[in-house]
Amino acid sequence: MRVYIPATFELLRTLAQEGEVPVRSGYVFGVTPALREFYTSGDEEEIAHSAFEDASLASIRLLAIGDDLHPHRRAVISADVPDAAISFMPDLGESVMQLDPAVIAFDQVAAIHVDTQGNEQATAAAIEVIDQADLGVEDAELCVGDALDQFMAWYDPSELSVLVQLA
Numbered sequence: 001m002r003v004y005i006p007a008t009f010e011l012l013r014t015l016a017q018e019g020e021v022p023v024r025s026g027y028v029f030g031v032t033p034a035l036r037e038f039y040t041s042g043d044e045e046e047i048a049h050s051a052f053e054d055a056s057l058a059s060i061r062l063l064a065i066g067d068d069l070h071p072h073r074r075a076v077i078s079a080d081v082p083d084a085a086i087s088f089m090p091d092l093g094e095s096v097m098q099l100d101p102a103v104i105a106f107d108q109v110a111a112i113h114v115d116t117q118g119n120e121q122a123t124a125a126a127i128e129v130i131d132q133a134d135l136g137v138e139d140a141e142l143c144v145g146d147a148l149d150q151f152m153a154w155y156d157p158s159e160l161s162v163l164v165q166l167a
Helices: 009-018 033-038 044-065 117-134 138-148 157-166
Strands: 002-007 020-022 027-029 075-080 086-088 096-099 103-105 109-114 153-155
Touching: 002 009, 002 044, 009 020, 009 075, 009 109, 009 157, 027 044, 033 044, 044 075, 044 117, 044 138, 109 157, 117 138, 153 157
Parallel strands: none
Antiparallel strands: 002 027, 002 075, 020 103, 027 096, 075 109, 086 096, 109 153
């Protein structure tokens, strides 16, 4: 099953150096039965994009905690995991799943997505107001939405070591 893991550049560096990365709290995002049910129309790609966007939003929350390498760049790891490693968590959100064990190995990585330098301003602004957005403050929600609207660059897993060296 394809899952989307919120990350930071520090987590990407851990993946490059150690060959695996812990998944914070074990939560990943993906196309779940609840997410499919939520969408009354749309193809599989559109539904998967929704799960990817949820992981991107969670990356902003991780950045609010801190990242010394790139404090204003979201990162999402797309990975393929066995179905048996997944538990659905519909009470936490339509796309939320629990991964057990809560570790992704490099050979499971399908792609790496990161903000470009041009996205940093929007992501930095979103980091500042993410808690307010979670509480329903409209201006904050719009600010976070602006960051989520920024496309993230795609990297093949074979490019990971170069990506973190340039950081």
